[in-house]
Amino acid sequence: MSIHRYAVNVTPKPGILDPQGRAVEGSLGHLGIEGVSAIRVGRRVEMTVDAADEAAARAVVERLAAELLANPLIEAYAIESIGGIA
Amino acid sequence: MSIHRYAVNVTPKPGILDPQGRAVEGSLGHLGIEGVSAIRVGRRVEMTVDAADEAAARAVVERLAAELLANPLIEAYAIESIGGIA
Amino acid sequence: MTVAERSVEPLHRRLGLTDDELDAIVDRVGGRDPNDLELAMFSVMWSEHCSYKSSKPLLRTLPTAGEGVVAGPGENAGVISIGDGLAVAFKIESHNHPSAVEPYQGAATGVGGILRDIFTMGARPIAVLDALRFGDPGDARTRHLVDGVVRGVGGYGNCVGVPTVGGELVFDPSYIGNPLVNVMAIGLLEEHRLTLASAPGPGNLVVLFGSTTGRDGIGGASVLASATFTHDDPSKRPSVQVGDPFAEKLLIEASLELIERGLVEGLQDLGAGGITCATSETADRAGTGIAIDLDAIPRREPDMEPFEVLISESQERMCAAVRPDRWEEVREVCERWGLPVAIIGRVTDDGDLSVTSAGHELARIPARALTSDAIVHERAGSAPPHRRAAPAPGVSIDPSDRLPERGMDPGAVLLALLGSANLASRRPIFEQYDSTVGADTVAGPGRGAAVLRVRGTTRALVASTDGNQAVGALDPYLGAALSVAEATRNVSITGARPLGVTNCLNYGDPTRPEAFWQLQEGVRGLADACRALGVPVTGGNVSLYNESPGGAIAPTAEIGVVGLLEDVALLVGPAFVAEGDEILLIGEVTPGLSGSAYAALAGAAVEDGPPGLDLAREAALQAGIREAIARGLVASAQDVSGGGLAVALAEAAVWSGLGATTRVAVANSPAVELFGESPSRIVVTCQPRFAPALTLLARQHGLSVEPLGTVGGDRLVIELAGAGATGAAEERGSRIADALEVPVAALRHAWDHGLPRALGWED
Amino acid sequence: MPVRIGVVVFPGSNCDRDTIHALALAGAEPVELWHEQASLDGVAAVVLPGGFAYGDYLRAGVIARFSPVMRAVAAFAGDGGLVLGICNGFQVLAEAGLVPGALLRNRKLRFLGREVRIAAERLDTPFTHALGSRGPLRMPIAHGEGCYFADPATLDALELEGRVLFRYVDGDGAAAAEDDRFANPNGSLRAIAGVLNDAGNVAGLMPHPERASEPILGSDQGAAIIRSLVESAAIAANAAPAAVGTR
């Protein structure tokens, strides 16, 4: 058995309206921030996975991401390994 | 001038209630997923920054993250470079 | 289909147009072949949704004239005067299919769309009601849909700051795979601000404001993409529309300010059909044309195809006709509200909708060909074999309607009904809505009709939505008529006068004769009921093709009613008011259990028909109760609907915390007396001293009155008196008591926990 | 002459009209303060109303803090000016650091719109002095992010310094338990529904007193909170409050 830590990054698909991102862009003026654009706001879900091996662990995360964390109609997701622990 | 793409990952500080994380953990059973624990649900904000150089760009993101994207009282953030474009 | 296969199909078919429709199009554009862009515009405008090509002939039969009607069907919403120079605008609309695909966004954009119909006319939205219908609450997919739809309605309505004050939540197996999300909105306006969706005055500017235009909601016509693009990357053109309630809030404020300051000649929201629909409709209404400058339309994405820009259903956009000398002010208003704004064309006098880009004319179509002169189909309907007609009211009750021989005693049945998914408290749903923002909500969701005071007057608006698919499935005419009766009754029993009806007709595939017959019957029932009750139909919406692999939905005519209460101080509610008040039943029970909650619960294939409806009696009942309330004789009034008399009494008890001791004369069948849902009945309470006057008044209106008992105690007691009761008891080997006696606390518990349990939110 | 009280209007404010109405009923002269204006037009007190200031998709109230009007409000509060934040207004004050703590998503992760009961911890503040009794007071909540949070040290300090202004209470009027899902609807720590800043001139609360200011709305038990503010502002502006307007 080995323990791994993963993050799933869920972001709005290209072409899908992102009201959150637009709201943040709208506020940049107030902050006096310049040069920032194409803001997309999504979710980040971090988790610890206890599985036989790296491959098994990733498979679990893959399923969780596809079935629960992301809405395939409007969101894309990417899995990121953030460190295996022995 | 150079263009960079960054992500800011905002996660609930350790010890802060994370009902969303609990909710995800709660639904693992229905999905028949095992071995996943310590789930934290946060935000991921991706953006394009147009600045004099890498350092300047990062400074802008740093400010955006600290002042707007994360609430220091309850959230921690990490900045991730996801590719400079020319 | 592979690209190869697709390319053998001619484009018009891939766009969902029949060959006859193509011929009609050629004929409308002067005998030439339309180009691909024009075909795309036609395909959207001639869709059932935009053109009403199957339902138009039927809708013409609805009664639309009525006292105070300022705007009727055909406008974005119906508008009726309520005095003091004020008017109410209201309309109901469906978002069934988008909600089936993506429940949160489908419901959210449904709310956004109906709100735009309201403020487009110059009215400030003051209330939303959501009528929701789903399949089996125990089914996982259904639970996902319920959760998403409810979050979507709240997520949007709560943010724009319009209270959600009422609605419906109904479970019926026929909705599995095809939920119904019908949303009604109500707005208030100063009558002289009424603004119509037209583009008058050649030379005026056509101004687009609100969100930028992206690729969302292109749906059907996206086949064009595969025709024009070599590779077809679906992720490039999502058909799911995402709502932005914050943008909508800005749109509301900006639009109302533009209207208040008299800066626009006409205003139209963008919904289905996007820019194509808004421009062609406003031009057609004004008898003008519009020349669109495609390049001037603000986009959200690079390299969009012309057809994508013209039919995109990106949300939160408005289109206005503006005099050139007003443009600067219009721009200033939009910019102050942070909304992109652009001049995208001019009003012309040629009657055409034309599209130009970089100096090239890409399309030219007579505006009316896309709208008022769109094709109309005379469909054929045919009734299915052997249906049973409803027994006419007055026919004596069939003794075979009775509690099933399962040793069920009426108290247990009552608790089961109160805790059933369709009758239990909807609090877990409407608690997720802001029902009090606006500080005008006198009666919010949870207990019959919603009541909103009209600030600065003594008046209040009263609203209810109702539908009846259970009876509709047995008799679509009766189902629609009963829905009108119940919705207006819910309004009348508060003391308010129903002003008008809006309706959402949810049916199946109109090319199937049986489905079309159901639509015909529904419209006939709607029209007859509205005529008999003297309420005009001021607007509505038709949603067809509500079918899934599981089959078609039960025909559902969803009815929304708005009424006017002259003096809100006289408002009467459905809950018991005081110990010692007398309880009267006004109206007669009639036979028939089919389509009732009791029949569903008992699982008994009840062989009688549904109870019939006598519209003249219904009209008399509503007139009578309104007069009684106006004369101050009534303490509470609760209509007998789902679950019958027993549930009506139980609700009044639960809502007040007061019990009651009653005695019901059972002619033949305890089941019909206690749980039958025959219409045109009200449970009324009054101070004992008013009982004689109330009884007399009811009789003067030709209504039967039965004294039931008195309010008080901590339990609900219903004695079954008369031959029917004891007879039934004996037949049942006396397993059923002749009296039903349940503590109010037990009733409340069943009612409170029924829905969360059904949905698995609680065990 | 009635005391002038400012009501900040962000583009996404949706309780501004209700608040203006309630202030007028309490005898004040409400003054709209547009989010882009940097001056407060000399008002005697400021109310931040409910709503979704700038959409609030990211975190309730966060963006508002950078608006010109909020810089002015912060300065005004710094000089001891009276500021009341209701619902989203409370969230904005917390994000701006003008009151302690943060408002997290409701524990059940659902928006909640219903009546609650709260009790005032103190009757000697500019926001509660007209209450007469601690309550319980019935008034609506309508929010998705109302779970009050602060670290234990801050919470202890708040208790010690009497800066807990309102708490959610149960049927017996006792402070609601954290896990009492009914009485403490959003799971607020120590059932905190409203707090004061250290100087006592800035207050925030999640429930909506302005929606409970007339009997016809089902409760008028919020009116005294509004009246407290109006009277305190009048004193601050040493102008006599006008007779309370009648409906």
Ligand SMILES: Nc1ncnc2c1ncn2[C@@H]1O[C@H](COP(=O)(O)OP(=O)(O)O)[C@@H](O)[C@H]1O
């Ligand atoms: N989806 C919903 N949203 C808001 N309110 C609802 C919803 N469903 C039901 N309600 C409210 O719950 C109460 C009961 O609904 P219903 O049984 O249809 O009322 P009635 O029998 O008086 O027509 C009504 O006040 C109705 O407005």
Ligand SMILES: [Mg+2]
């Ligand atoms: Mg009903």
